Amino acid sequence: MNKPNLPDKNNDSSDSAPDSLSGLLTHFVDTTEGQDKVKIVHLLDSLDSRSHGPMLLFPAIIAISPIGMVPGMSVITGTLIILIAGQMMFFSGKPWIPDKLEDFEFSREKLTSGVEKTKPWVKMFEKVVYNRFEFLAGGAVIYPIAIISILLALSFYPLAFVPLGVFAPGFAITMFALGLTARDGLLVAFGFVLTAVAIGMVWFAWPF
Template identity: 30%
Template sequence: MTVGADDTNSETAAAGQTRGARGATKILSDILSDLKIAAEEPPVTPDQEPTAHLGAVVDRLDERAFGFLLLMLALPCCLPFVYLLPQIVALPMLALAGQMAAGSHHPWLPKKLHDRDFSIPAFEGVIDRADKYIGWVERFSKPRLLFVTSHLGSRIVGFLMLIPIVSILIPLPSTNTAPGIGIAVASLGLIERDGVLVILGLLFGFAWVFLLLFLGQEAISLIKAWLGMGA
């Protein structure tokens, strides 16, 4: 019996919904576990951490790869007192958001980023720490406001994501946690087809960026006033 294109598309969509229902962080954990097993064949030495290419994660993701990748990269940014790593992962995040804005249907990474190694245990630790915060958000997510996660909507979302991601690139305290949470929530919305989560995540990220800009201008004004008084 020949399976029609409509049946194949329905099965793919159903599989995607099943994977989403399992929880995005659980899916990422499973992918990292598989990559860890593969990296340990042949066995690594005790002082050698198993690593994987970022592209290996992309190759294992479904049609929601943009959402999964952005979530994976945003998680280290969500945690306070994590330095340098957020600025490193923000670069591929910019590339992904830019591709979304350009209308790409599937992520493409430059070879340098595709082949970039990352420590599997380090990322597993990040996911474990973030899961308790992300997990309760997933429990309330469901498909709604589907136009937000449509192809056109995703292009707009990708463009808007560029602003909080640029904030993460700034190596200053408090410039990565809130935008990272906003991107993570919006990414969960993309995965779960939940337009409400996407909007809430973007609003949260934008609010923090504007707050930083406002406080920065106030600080500059105070410094100028202080210098003027000193003169």
């Protein structure tokens, strides 16, 4: 089994996204240095990717990190997931994101704090990510992944009122996105298992 690059590099430019998820989180901090506020568009642009895997991974990892506790962030990340997952069924290029979503901003201090708290866990998780069972991480499997991701993301709206309510569905989507990005079918399979767990947790946490 081969160790993957996360996310894939498109070029050798020093401005391109790094080849590890923990490096990507650091990249978010580095590319926003000197700013008081961070816009979603700045983070999306720093991905330097036209692949849906990293694009889907971005809002999912934000949703389950401490950054996801920023007021309104659950709604923003849920909407981004729905848009990206919906388009990944029909288009192979970079997904279209409305300007109003891209212009959503929050304190860079929240970003740096969230990255610092998330990176140690991400680094541990990276050790078990490999290229394996690739038939589960592409092809027709994209369609059920996209549909399930949309359904899970829809739960973000009511669960925004529940502390850490989006973690379970967000974690399942993260596994799907990371599996697609790393071509790791085992993570995709794990995502399907987590979907069942997330549905059960959403049922008990439903605020209405």
